[in-house]
Amino acid sequence: MTPVAEGFRYALLKLLTKSCCMKLSTALRLYNYSWDSPASNDMAGIQKVYCSIILLLLLCFVISHKSSGEKILLVPMPLFSSHWMVEASIGQALVGKGHVVTVVVEEDIVAKRRAERPDFTFETFQDDGFGSRLRKFQDDMYDIADSVSAYNELGEHSRASEWAKEHCEQLLGKDARGDSNMLGRLKTAQYSVVISDPFLRCGTIVAANLGIPHIANSADDGTFFDKMATGVPLPLAYVPSIELGYTDQMTFLQRLENTCFFGLSNIFKSWLYANVYHDLVHTYVSEKETIQSLTSHTDLWLYHTDTVLGFPRPSMPNMVQVGGLMADRPVVPLSVDIEDFMQSSGDDGIIVVSFGSMVHTMSTERKEMFAAVFAQLRQKVVWRYLGEKPAGLGNNTKLMSWLPQKDLLAHPKTRAFVNHAGRNGVYEALYHGVPMVCLPLFGDQPGNSARVVARGLGVSLDFRTVTSDQFHQAVLRVLTISSYRETAARLSRLYRDQPQSPMDRAVWWIEHVIKHGGLPHLRARAVELPWYQYYLLDVAAFLLAICSAVLGTLWYSCSSVCRKVCCKRGGKLRSRRKATIIYV
Structure with missing residues (x-):
């Protein structure tokens, strides 16, 4: 509009x-x-x-x-459909509260977004194909997943950030091919708040340019963003980096790797973001600001985590956990053909299988392996699948290009969920008490999978090396060992027992930010301290200097006293010896 x-x-x-x-x-x-x-x-x-x-x-x-509704601006990133689903669900909840939600989106996908969310308004810009390149980059990540490690991801992150910079230049109008009137239209509209994904920092710059509060909607646990943007302590002895897939009980070698990886990631990403966004910040905000200082001014951080599934760790007042935003939406009855298939499973039940965006690029060999294992099971299988049907597909398996995943997980016939440990799917399974078999690839998936295993919700396998026999045994284990289903049911009750749903909590905090024009009183001063002050190295150096001075003084005094005493004793001995010699 x-x-x-x-x-x-x-x-x-x-x-x-x-x-x-x-x-x-x-x-x-x-x-x-x-x-x-x-x-x-x-x-x-x-x-x-x-x-x-x-x-x-x-x-x-x-x-x-x-x-009386407020105008809210969403600046999503053009990567990962799961991120957009979460942002869109928040926007839809805000529309339900009477607010007007506007989404900044590229022209090449605005028609798709309008069809998905007709209640939103849209501000479009021509990005000259950079959004498409980023989405292709996402598919490439799945193509090379077998060889990608947490350390390789840093390099891929660099490549994505360079494209994101060009994407942001198009949005802000810095590039001649972009929309030079975009910021003018946004200022005229007088929005109350900007909500964006901190993975890409364009929304941060837009909020600073408009002079309005900023809310970061982080799709993961934000281990890197925590320290850099909120000042929260990160005890690396029991707070694992999400990419490594460790729990809060780490061995010495794991703690060593966790420390080294966090330090390397911290230094690399600080340098990367500073270089990528330096010119944009100076052009559209102020030469006195940096992307890090702007990020630290964020009024509210929404983290898609929860204490039931996540590990205990320090937090800050402006960090709000909203894990499972879409998990509690009303269940929609299944279509007749799917419901008939579910009921035909009898007491054995069904297994839901979904690998998210990975389904587009999974190799034929891997698909055949999964199909062969499913064919051996007594349970029926509903599998989100694209491409040519596997040759070894069993009669018990139903292939679908799209799954009503939450509605299937809520069905009483569902016995297990085979997935890639995507955050949305994991929380939906947690909400409905369904045990899982996880095959994570990259990003936050290893960390999500580690939490599933640590809580007793399921098992995890290495997607890169898993064999047919290992996969078969893992599925049977989750199906036959009652402790998995009992634990899933117990954690589901625990997760549901909250005074507010995650979505209601997110909406309340967003409206709280709007009502008060920002929440600067919740921001810790830690973000303003240089690193040597944050870690009290200057205090330690001062105390060390004092202790050294005191010890040095004591040492010098003791040495002087000892020398004087020794000299006096030596003088007396020499006098006695001389007297003895004279007497003799």
Whole structure:
């Protein structure tokens, strides 16, 4: 919606509200007249007036509710559909609260986004294909997943960040091929807050340019962002980096690797972001600012984690856990053919299989291996699958290009969930108490899988090296050992026992930020300290200097006393020796 149309809408709402109130006043006068007049026995007329008053009251309530809504700007990143699903679900919840949600999106996918979310408005820009390149990069990551490690991901992150910079230049209008009027339109619209994914920092720059509060919606646990942007302590002895797939009980070698990886990642990403966004920050915000200083001004951090599945760790007041935002949405009845397939499984039940975006690039050999294992099971299998049907596909397996995943996991016939440990799927399985077999690849998936295993929710396999026999045994283990289902049911009850749902909590905090124009009082001063002050190295150096001075003084004093005592004793001995010699 353009600023002109938005302004017209606002004026119309105000006019309707005023008109509504005038009509209500007239109706009340008419009602009083009708009641007091001799013709008050005309009950039909009175009922008409009474109904009109009720309708006008309802209309005034609806109009005033809609007109009081805030304008919220979403700046999603063009990578990973799971990230967009979460951001869109938050936006939809905000629309349900009467707010107007606008999404900044590339022209080549705006039609798709409009079809998905017709309640949103959209600001479009021409990105000259950079968004498409980033999405191709995502597919390439799945193609090379067999050879990607946590350390390789740093290099891939560098490549993605360079493309993200060009994408951001197009959005802000710095590039001649971009939309130079975008920021002007955004300023005219007078948004109340910007919500963006911190993986790409363009939303941070937009919020600073507009001078409005910023909310970071982090799809993972933000281990790197925590320290750099919130100042929260990160005890690496029991807080593992999400990419490594460790738990909070690490061996010495694991703690060593965790420390080295965090240090390397910290240094590399600080350098990377500083270089990638340096010119954009100086052009659109201030030469006194850096991307790190802007990020540290973020008013609220929404983390897709939860204490039931995550490991205990330090936090800050502006860090809010909202893990499983979409897990508690209402269950939709399955289509007739899927429901019939579910019921045909009998007491054995069914297994839900989904590998997310990995399904696009999975090798034929891997697909055949999975199909052969599924064919050996007594359970029936619903598998999200794209491509040519495997030759060894069993009669018990139903292939579908798209799955109503949450509705399947909520079904009483579901016995297990085979997945890639994507965060959304893991929380949906947790919510419905379904044990899992996880085959993580990269990103946050190893960490999610480690948490599933640590909590007793399922088992994890290495996607790169798993064999047919290992996969078969893992599935049978989850199906036959009752402790997995019992643990899943217990954790599901624990997860559901919250005063607010994750979505309600996210919406409340977003509205809290808007209501107060930001939450600077929740930001720790730790983000403003240089590293040597944060780690108290200057204090340690001062205390070390004092201790050294005291010890040095004591040593010197003791040495001086000892020398004097020794000299006196030596003098007396020499005098005695001389006296003895003279006497002799």
